[in-house]
Amino acid sequence: MFFASDNWAGADARINQAILDHGGGFTSGYNNGELDKQVEAQLSQIFECDLSVFFVATGTAANSLAIASVSKAGSVTFCHEEAHLVSDECGGPEFFSGSRLCPVPGRLGKMDPAALRTAIARFPADFLHHGRPGAVSITQATEIGTVHSLEEIGRIAAVAREHDLPLHMDGARFANALVSLETTPAQMTWKAGVSLLSFGGTKNGCWCAEALICFDPALSGELAFHHKRAGQLFSKSRFVAAQFKGYLDDDHWLTMARHANAMTARLAAHIEASPHARLAVKPDANEVFVVLKKAMAGELRQKGATFYEWAAPLSHSDLLKDDSEALYRLVTSFATSAGEVDAFGAALKG
Numbered sequence: 105m106f107f108a109s110d111n112w113a114g115a116d117a118r119i120n121q122a123i124l125d126h127g128g129g130f131t132s133g134y135n136n137g138e139l140d141k142q143v144e145a146q147l148s149q150i151f152e153c154d155l156s157v158f159f160v161a162t163g164t165a166a167n168s169l170a171i172a173s174v175s176k177a178g179s180v181t182f183c184h185e186e187a188h189l190v191s192d193e194c195g196g197p198e199f200f201s202g203s204r205l206c207p208v209p210g211r212l213g214k215m216d217p218a219a220l221r222t223a224i225a226r227f228p229a230d231f232l233h234h235g236r237p238g239a240v241s242i243t244q245a246t247e248i249g250t251v252h253s254l255e256e257i258g259r260i261a262a263v264a265r266e267h268d269l270p271l272h273m274d275g276a277r278f279a280n281a282l283v284s285l286e287t288t289p290a291q292m293t294w295k296a297g298v299s300l301l302s303f304g305g306t307k308n309g310c311w312c313a314e315a316l317i318c319f320d321p322a323l324s325g326e327l328a329f330h331h332k333r334a335g336q337l338f339s340k341s342r343f344v345a346a347q348f349k350g351y352l353d354d355d356h357w358l359t360m361a362r363h364a365n366a367m368t369a370r371l372a373a374h375i376e377a378s379p380h381a382r383l384a385v386k387p388d389a390n391e392v393f394v395v396l397k398k399a400m401a402g403e404l405r406q407k408g409a410t411f412y413e414w415a416a417p418l419s420h421s422d423l424l425k426d427d428s429e430a431l432y433r434l435v436t437s438f439a440t441s442a443g444e445v446d447a448f449g450a451a452l453k454g
């Protein structure tokens with residue numbers, strides 16, 4: 105019963121096979137090989153536009169380089185107050201970009217567009233001392249397992265556009281959000297106003313494959329220098345490309361994400377049926393947040409379940425009735441089985 109993180113799952117067999125298939129022989133490196141170009145063309149088809157792809161090792165690198173590529177001296181990047189960018193990247197985006205992050209509140213892991221407008225207004229263009237707005241970043245799926253609708257992305261994008269700010273999307277769980285909305289990659293990104301996308305593969309079956317996708321040709325030239333300077337331009341880039349090939353071929357990435365989301369929905373049904381647990385937030389993707397008595401969490405762990413205790417989101421500080429309760433996060437993946445979800449359900453009944 106492994107629900108600690110989708111990072112705990114190994115790699116999917118088709119992705120491992122793709123690495124083997126492309127591992128032999130000689131080919132040029134540094135994103136210039138045949139396979140690198142094939143994957144870029146494949147992504148361009150999937151997103152229905154011209155784009156540039158920069159393979160990176162981690163989601164933190166993708167986010168950091170995205171922000172770095174659009175930052176100027178004194179830049180401020182606006183993101184949700186629970187965003188991975190501001191809470192879980194050890195200052196990486198600030199380090200690489202030299203810009204500051206400004207946390208913006210909002211329910212359900214999503215920035216409130218009015219609060220975003222207010223936050224941006226605190227940095228008037230003619231007042232040097234505060235710095236200046238540089239970019240807006242959203243997370244899709246969010247850090248509390250919800251998904252922005254296209255309208256919600258559009259409303260945030262409209263505020264960014266009002267101020268001429270590029271919009272970045274942290275898509276560490278992009279596939280999970282996409283299949284949840286049943287929309288197209290284009291609709292969820294550049295057609296909604298996104299210029300830069302951190303496109304995650306690792307959490308959804310790859311073993312180490314993330315990409316920064318740039319939809320704006322005006323940004324990609326500069327980005328190439330940030331990418332190299334940050335030590336993220338792999339010499340043997342074909343091994344990242346191979347993972348993405350195994351990932352994208354035959355819509356395998358979407359199949360894996362649908363499975364992960366279905367497992368979370370199944371888990372949520374067990375939680376809703378239990379008198380010992382309650383859902384903190386209705387899950388839209390592959391993470392579910394649940395309130396449990398601490399004693400019950402201990403029992404579940406003794407029975408073999410792994411999951412993390414989680415700090416209550418700032419915008420949901422009323423989730424816990426008293427100190428005997430805590431908030432926990434459970435994450436499913438392509439590798440989660442219905443059997444282990446049902447075993448958790450049975451343990452919850454006990």
Ligand SMILES: Cc1ncc(COP(=O)(O)O)c(C=O)c1O
Nearest residue numbers: 162163164165188243247274276
């Ligand atoms: C929302 C989000 N963004 C980005 C990341 C990428 O993090 P990492 O640098 O660990 O690959 C994660 C991983 O937990 C995440 O949950």
